[in-house]
Amino acid sequence: MLQVCWLTLLLPHGAAALRVSAEALAQFEGYSMQRELAFAQSAALKASELLQRPEGSVHAARELLSQMIGSDERGRWLWHVDAQAVVVSLMGEEDPVLGLVHSPSDGETIVGTAGGGAFALEANGVRSCAAGGASMRATVLHLPAEEQWSPRLDAFIEHLENTGTGMPVEVRTKGGHSCCEGLREVVLSRADFHLAPPAAFIPQQPTPSAAVLGAFGLILEESGGSLSDAYGEPIDILRLVDEAKSADGEEKASSSALRHGILAGPDVMVPYICRAIKASFPANEMDGSLLMPPSFFEGSLRQQFDASAFALPIEFVADYDDASQPETSHDVDDDLA
Numbered sequence: 001m002l003q004v005c006w007l008t009l010l011l012p013h014g015a016a017a018l019r020v021s022a023e024a025l026a027q028f029e030g031y032s033m034q035r036e037l038a039f040a041q042s043a044a045l046k047a048s049e050l051l052q053r054p055e056g057s058v059h060a061a062r063e064l065l066s067q068m069i070g071s072d073e074r075g076r077w078l079w080h081v082d083a084q085a086v087v088v089s090l091m092g093e094e095d096p097v098l099g100l101v102h103s104p105s106d107g108e109t110i111v112g113t114a115g116g117g118a119f120a121l122e123a124n125g126v127r128s129c130a131a132g133g134a135s136m137r138a139t140v141l142h143l144p145a146e147e148q149w150s151p152r153l154d155a156f157i158e159h160l161e162n163t164g165t166g167m168p169v170e171v172r173t174k175g176g177h178s179c180c181e182g183l184r185e186v187v188l189s190r191a192d193f194h195l196a197p198p199a200a201f202i203p204q205q206p207t208p209s210a211a212v213l214g215a216f217g218l219i220l221e222e223s224g225g226s227l228s229d230a231y232g233e234p235i236d237i238l239r240l241v242d243e244a245k246s247a248d249g250e251e252k253a254s255s256s257a258l259r260h261g262i263l264a265g266p267d268v269m270v271p272y273i274c275r276a277i278k279a280s281f282p283a284n285e286m287d288g289s290l291l292m293p294p295s296f297f298e299g300s301l302r303q304q305f306d307a308s309a310f311a312l313p314i315e316f317v318a319d320y321d322d323a324s325q326p327e328t329s330h331d332v333d334d335d336l337a
Contacts, residue, residue: 032116036098040088041109043068043079044102047086051104058083078211078241084178089215096237099215101180110187112219120188131225132192132266134185138170139269142182142191145174148202156195156280164272179206183216186264187223193265193273198230199258200286207257210240220264230261231283232274259286 024038031037046068047061061081069077069088080087084105090098097114110129112118118129134140139160143153157169172191174181182194196205208216214237217227229235240257261281265273 032113040100044086048104080209080211082178084176085180087211087215089211096214096218099218112222118219118222129187129223131223133189134192138168139165140170140192142172142185142194152280159276159279164276179208183264196262197281198261198286201281225266227264230263230277
């Protein structure tokens with residue numbers, strides 16, 4: 001209810017007061033946040049039309065969205081455009097409350113609202129989104145493109161087959177240049193998991209903006225999945241927004257968005273995937289940091305520890321050998337305060 005009240009206050013001020021046609025409104029009749037969805041869909045379709053024109057370009061589509069959405073003085077409407085996707089998301093006070101992803105190539109639109117579910121609007125109708133469930137015979141992974149392949153990915157697959165899900169692994173590699181591709185495959189049940197490993201291991205990957213992470217994070221949550229970093233930790237979307245906000249309202253890709261990688265998939269399987277990721281992409285090798293469990297700082301050890309004695313940065317992560325325990329991370333300043 002608080003989100004609804006807050007959005008009601010937003011309507012007269014942001015994004016051209018959400019002016020939408022009756023036809024656009026009718027498309028989302030019965031949906032949660034009908035007017036906001038209609039506005040986001042209208043903006044995405046107009047940008048998509050520019051992308052498909054012979055003289056069209058990503059730059060022109062971005063300029064259009066800057067005019068339509070960038071006027072939001074509260075900075076809560078976020079957007080992203082690349083050659084394969086147009087994304088619009090709306091932030092609440094702390095978390096995304098709306099996400100819309102449109103594909104210019106096939107005209108398909110994926111939408112989600114907080115508490116209202118996630119749906120794919122296709123040419124032949126509307127269907128609910130369900131994260132994962134791509135195959136009954138194998139775990140389907142969407143991984144980086146072949147030219148970005150690393151032996152660590154082979155180790156990850158082997159670990160997953162031997163000690164992870166207990167099922168064969170089917171690999172589908174990235175085919176385009178959009179940061180949305182793998183996330184979209186999971187939401188539409190064409191892949192069980194999408195993994196973008198930490199940038200320290202595979203640096204040449206498309207970096208998703210806060211708009212993309214916000215939209216897909218919400219859509220995945222509403223479809224029985226989750227979006228996290230590669231080690232299972234939540235992604236701080238608001239921090240990425242603050243890092244990457246530009247003057248024209250577009251959400252640029254933050255340099256820190258892929259520092260710990262990205263993982264998307266059904267909630268129930270995340271601990272098994274994270275265990276294989278931890279074994280193949282050790283967090284302590286990302287940037288030469290020293291890895292220590294939080295339990296190291298219990299009792300007298302905490303009092304005796306001197307951070308200045310270590311030349312390396314220190315990162316604290318829980319032990320993934322116990323799949324029932326979620327990973328936690330702490331800032332050294334907080335732990336030693």
